[in-house]
Amino acid sequence: MIRKAKRMEPIRGFGIDRVAAAADAGGRSVLRMENLDTDLPLPPEAVPETIAGLATPEANSWLPFTGDLDLRAAISEFTEARTGHRYDPVREIVVTVGGMEGLLNVVLALVDPGDEVVVTDPTYAGIVNRIRLAGGTPTFIPFVADDEGWRFDREALDRVVGPKTTGFLLMSPSMPSGGYLDEDDWRAVCDLCRERDLFLVYDAAMERLLFDGRPLVHPLRLDGMGERTVVVGSLSKEHRMIGWRVGWVAGPEATVTDVGWAHVYNTTCPVSIARKAGAAVLRGDQDHVADCVAELERRRDTMLEGLPGWPFVKPAGGWSLLLDVASLGFEPEEASQLLLEESQIAATGMRGWGGEVAERYVRFVFSAEPVERLEEIPERLADGKLATAVSALR
Numbered sequence: 001m002i003r004k005a006k007r008m009e010p011i012r013g014f015g016i017d018r019v020a021a022a023a024d025a026g027g028r029s030v031l032r033m034e035n036l037d038t039d040l041p042l043p044p045e046a047v048p049e050t051i052a053g054l055a056t057p058e059a060n061s062w063l064p065f066t067g068d069l070d071l072r073a074a075i076s077e078f079t080e081a082r083t084g085h086r087y088d089p090v091r092e093i094v095v096t097v098g099g100m101e102g103l104l105n106v107v108l109a110l111v112d113p114g115d116e117v118v119v120t121d122p123t124y125a126g127i128v129n130r131i132r133l134a135g136g137t138p139t140f141i142p143f144v145a146d147d148e149g150w151r152f153d154r155e156a157l158d159r160v161v162g163p164k165t166t167g168f169l170l171m172s173p174s175m176p177s178g179g180y181l182d183e184d185d186w187r188a189v190c191d192l193c194r195e196r197d198l199f200l201v202y203d204a205a206m207e208r209l210l211f212d213g214r215p216l217v218h219p220l221r222l223d224g225m226g227e228r229t230v231v232v233g234s235l236s237k238e239h240r241m242i243g244w245r246v247g248w249v250a251g252p253e254a255t256v257t258d259v260g261w262a263h264v265y266n267t268t269c270p271v272s273i274a275r276k277a278g279a280a281v282l283r284g285d286q287d288h289v290a291d292c293v294a295e296l297e298r299r300r301d302t303m304l305e306g307l308p309g310w311p312f313v314k315p316a317g318g319w320s321l322l323l324d325v326a327s328l329g330f331e332p333e334e335a336s337q338l339l340l341e342e343s344q345i346a347a348t349g350m351r352g353w354g355g356e357v358a359e360r361y362v363r364f365v366f367s368a369e370p371v372e373r374l375e376e377i378p379e380r381l382a383d384g385k386l387a388t389a390v391s392a393l394r
Contacts, residue, residue, distance in 0.1 A: 010132045012352045014125035019336060023346035031369055031377070034346040036175075036319055038240050038367040040292045045280040046241055053276030062269045066260045067095025067248070071270075074279040075248045079231065082207075083220040087250040094260045095270040095278075099205050099234030099247035102259075104130045105266060106201050106230050106249055107169070109258035111136035115166040117201075120152070121354035122322070122361065124175040127203070128353065131169065139165065140355040143179040145324065149314040150179035154188045161192055167199035172217070173206050176353060176363045177322055178315020180210070183217050190222045200225065205234040208289050210317040211297045227252055230259075237319070238289050239281055244274040293317075299366040299374055306378040310390055312364075319367035322350065326360035328389035335362050335386065342384035345377065 019034040053059050058068065066072075072089035080086045087093050096102035111117060113135035119127060121140035131138045141160045143150040168189055172181040181189070193200050200219060207216055219225050230251035235241040249259045300321060304312060311324040325335035332349025339345040339362065347365075350358040366374060381387055 007133060007135060011129050012125075014129075014352060015333070015336070015348045019340070019346050019348050022340055026340070026344055026346075029344050030340070031345045031373060031380070033320075033364045033366065033369060034348045036237075036365060036367060037242070038319070039370065040240050040295060040367065041288070042241060043239050043281045043284060043288050045284045046239075046244070046277050049277040049280040050244070050273065054273060056276075058275065059273045061272050065264045065269050067093070067270050068275050071095055071246075071275045071279045071282075072248075074282040075233065075250065078282040079233070079250055082216065083218045085220045085226055088253070091253045092256050093248055093250045094256055094263055095275075096247040096249060096263055097267045097270055098236060098245040099203065099232050100126055100130070101245075101263070101267060102232045102234070102247040102249045103127060103169075103201070103203065104133065105259045105262035106232060106255075107131055107134040107136060108262045108266075109255060110199055110201070110230075111166065114164060116162065116164040118160055118165060118168045118170075119354070120170065120174055120177075120179060121356070122174075122177050122179075122350055122358035123169075123354050125353045127169060127175075136166075137164075140357075142355075142357050143174070143177050145313045145357075149316055150174075150177050152179060152181050152185040154185055157188055157192060161196065161198075165196070165198060167201060168193070169201040169203070171203035171206060173209060173315065173317030175206065175318060176320045176350065176365075177313065178211075178318040178320065180214060180316035181217065186217055186219050186222060190219055190225050190228075193228050194224050198228070200229045202229055202231050204231050205237040206318050208238050209293055209296065209319070211293070211300065212316070214316055230255055235278060235281065238292075240292070241274075241277075241281065244277060245271045246274050246278040296367065298371055299369070302371050302374045303364065303366060303377060306375065307381065309394055310381075311393070313361075320363050320365040322361035322363055323347075324360050325349075325362050325386070327393070328386060330386070330389070332359060332362050338385055342386070343377075343380040345380060 023030045072093040076089045111134040142153045235246040336349040350361040
């Protein structure tokens with residue numbers, strides 16, 4: 001039998017693939033709320049600029065390994081416009097094959113075996129397991145659910161940050177919860193980074209997908225964080241360009257140099273056919289993001305208003321919301337199966353997406369189903385074991 005590497009021992013699947021395979025067998029009648037696909041329109045430049053660039057030599061090239069300079073310059077301009085911090089396109093930005101490749105490269109560059117990295121509970125399982133692949137240990141600071149939504153548990157910071165902690169890996173709004181870090185939250189995190197010489201890896205993939213008029217609060221704007229922060233960005237969420245696989249890492253030169261080598265020895269080069277469209281979209285009119293935020297907020301509200309009394313936690317942004325199935329007496333895997341079998345709703349259990357908070361929940365993604373389909377959910381959930389449990393709560 002082939003020997004298994006020790007780094008793989010804590011790695012677990014995230015359930016999306018199993019739920020998706022079962023949903024595929026159910027046909028079009030199944031509400032697809034298990035994965036981060038989206039039916040929201042692409043930015044206007046995405047397809048025409050991709051087509052225009054396909055026949056160029058640059059679209060079929062290995063070089064430059066860390067991304068062509070024009071795309072890196074567009075990333076620099078895009079980031080500076082919202083943070084006030086300018087990254088040098090040559091020395092401080094690497095283009096990656098999506099944001100998740102970028103995150104893996106960053107943790108490979110920053111994390112040694114035994115290091116602890118603080119993430120929220122819940123957090124996307126792909127982030128949790130990338131820390132483990134690098135040999136690190138994710139430690140969890142809770143998002144606390146209340147009537148208003150999620151609250152970042154600042155009071156837990158001193159308990160969670162210990163002698164083995166080397167940094168934070170955070171995003172706001174967070175996946176899968178839609179939890180939001182306000183200015184006081186970020187100040188508490190950044191104060192600890194300065195006091196204890198910790199890094200901050202900031203996942204910017206969803207930072208403008210905020211509901212109810214919340215402002216974008218960026219940690220780079222806080223004193224002393226430019227030298228401690230690594231920003232990982234992507235065109236897959238705000239810009240819905242999932243298939244283009246355009247991501248980036250921006251940060252201090254020494255760190256980005258190491259990230260660049262991790263990238264080269266991981267994937268060799270970015271997706272060349274996406275470079276022209278990526279630069280054009282980043283430099284283009286960004287009004288489409290606000291339009292998509294408004295539509296996503298409509299979808300969130302449709303679900304919450306249609307299911308009063310159900311223990312959903314109101315997200316502050318993002319593409320999904322969570323149902324507390326533990327409060328109804330179910331394990332997440334069991335509830336996910338019941339949702340598909342009884343209601344033809346594909347939704348993913350959150351075990352492995354954090355710690356004891358995450359494993360209470362099932363995730364409903366509302367980025368791929370229009371309001372007209374989401375309005376069917378109350379009828380779909382009117383009968384069955386979950387509905388019976390909700391009635392018992394009242």
